[in-house]
Amino acid sequence: MKEKVVLAYSGGLDTTAIIPWLKENFDYEVVCVCIDVGQESELDGLEERAKLSGASKLYIEDVVDEFCDDYVVPCVQANAVYEYKYLLGTSMARPVIAKRLVEIARKEGAVAICHGATGKGNDQVRFELGIKALAPDIKIIAPWRSELWKLDSRESEIEYCKAHGIDLPFAADSSYSRDRNLWHISHEGLELEDPANAPNYDHLLVLGTHPEKAPDEAEEITMTFEQGIPKTINGEAMKVSDIIRTLNKLGGKHGIGIVDIVENRVVGMKSRGVYETPGGTILLEAHEQLEELILDRDTMTAKKDIAxxxxxxxxxxxxxTPLREACQAFIESTQKYVTGEVKFKLYKGNIIKMGTTSPYSMYSESIASFTTGDLYDHKDADGFINLFGLSLKVRAMKQGSFVELNDK
Structure with missing residues (x-):
């Protein structure tokens, strides 16, 4: 009986070519596993394609709700954004994919897991760290880093498939390299490879429209959260995955969440890409809008660092990792009172505040208002400022007048 390998299968040209390559070079039985994290139409026709390419079996595993509840929600609660712009769409899907690959490998008794990530990207790191953490005994095969892998272009991959009796509808002409799930879609390649070029938005966008072409009428949205978890949109209760789907449609319509970034990859190089995250952008903004009403200053400051x-x-x-668990435990502790209602308008790429309420709001009009003073006496600030600025005053007295120092 042949040993088995589990292949993380997307149905694209790379992973299709990998099936005969694995059989030819390792004599494995290839079990394909496609993890559904919300790719939608990209899953069409995968079973026929996998078997035509030589796979013995194809699993299509729907983990959309697990992805949203266990991986997206903690990132939303954290307000986690990489390098100020990237909402981690691809990043936070990889651990749930790695987890399911390991589960299928155990079920099938596979000796190895194979992925099609290149040797230049982040995904090789993410997949392999996840697999090593969950199944250190299982071998990992990364064809793009193997000396046995001679396929260095789309043309060579297509010819390799044809030579193995696989005639599939893949074109050799270049297109954007994309990764899609329920949270976002990423775009790399073509004109984006030169940061001097503007993106061709007419050709590029998938989830929505550019703000310039968005409707001239704003659309008002009301959301509620309970303990940092989104619960309703415009009064309708939904599970998290449906909230993201709804916000994707609304945000896409109004040109929300389009980001053009040159980011620093884990492997050390810079990479330019365009991300569409319409629903995620709205969700994070709404969550932050509620938190600023509820969290105290010190907690918010510490939470930014943890985020x-x-x-x-x-x-x-x-x-x-233990560090992720520890950080998430802190984040979850801050969400105990992040409950309330958020209103905003969507208009041509903008999310405009329309009011926030919470039973746990720390905002007090009787304290903050300029016209009332029942709970705050302006004179109380005298002693506070004297103590708060004491070190500055002592320093100035020791060093001489700052005016004299500046004159010199």
């Missing part, structure tokens, strides 16, 4: 660390952890593929 940056959490984003780095997710981006670098370190989901299955």
């Amino acid at each position: 940056n660390k959490f984003a780095d952890i997710v981006y670098e593929g370190k989901w299955f």
Whole structure:
């Protein structure tokens, strides 16, 4: 009986070519596994294609709700954004994919897991860290890093498939390299490879429209959260995955969430890409809008630092680590009172605040208003400022007048 390998299968040209390559070079029985995290139409026709390419079996595993509830929600609660712009769409899907690959490998008794990530990207790191953390005994095969892999272009991959009796409808002409799930879609390649070029938005966008072509009428949205988890849109209760689907349609319609970024990859190089994250952008903005009403100053300050660390952890593929668990525990503790209602308008790429309410709001009009003073006496600020600025005053007295120093 042949040993089995589980292949992370997308149905694209790379992973299709990998099937006969694995059989030819390792004599494995190839079990394909496609993890559904919301790719939608990209899953059409995969079973026929996998078997035509020589796979013995294809699993299509729907993990959309697990992805949303266990991976997206913690990132939303953290307000995790990598390098100020990237909402981690591809990054946070990789650990749930790695987890399911390991589960299928155990079920099938496979000795290896194979992925089609290139040797230049982040995904090789994310997949392999996840697999190593969950199944250190299983061998990992990365064809793009193997000396046995001689296919260095789309043309060579197509010819390789044809030579093995696989005639599939893949064109040799270049197109954007994309990754899609329920949270976002990424675009790399073509004109984007030169940061001096403007993106060809007419050709590029998939989830929505550019703000310039968005409707001239704004659209008002109301959302509610309970303990940092989104619960309703315009009064309708939904599970998280349906909230993201709904917000994707609304955000896409109004040109929300289009980001053009040159980011620093884990492997050290810079990479330019365009991300569409319409629903995610709205969700993060709404969550932050509610938090600013509820969290105290010190907690918000500490949470910003943890959010940056959490984003780095997710981006670098370190989901299955004690540090991620510890950071998430802190984040979840801050969400206990993040409950309330958020209103905003969507208009030509903008999310415009329309009001926020919460039973746990720390905002007090009787304190903050310029016209009332029942709970705050202006004179109380005298002593506070004297103490708050004491070190500055002492320093000035020791060093001489700052005016004299500046005159010199």
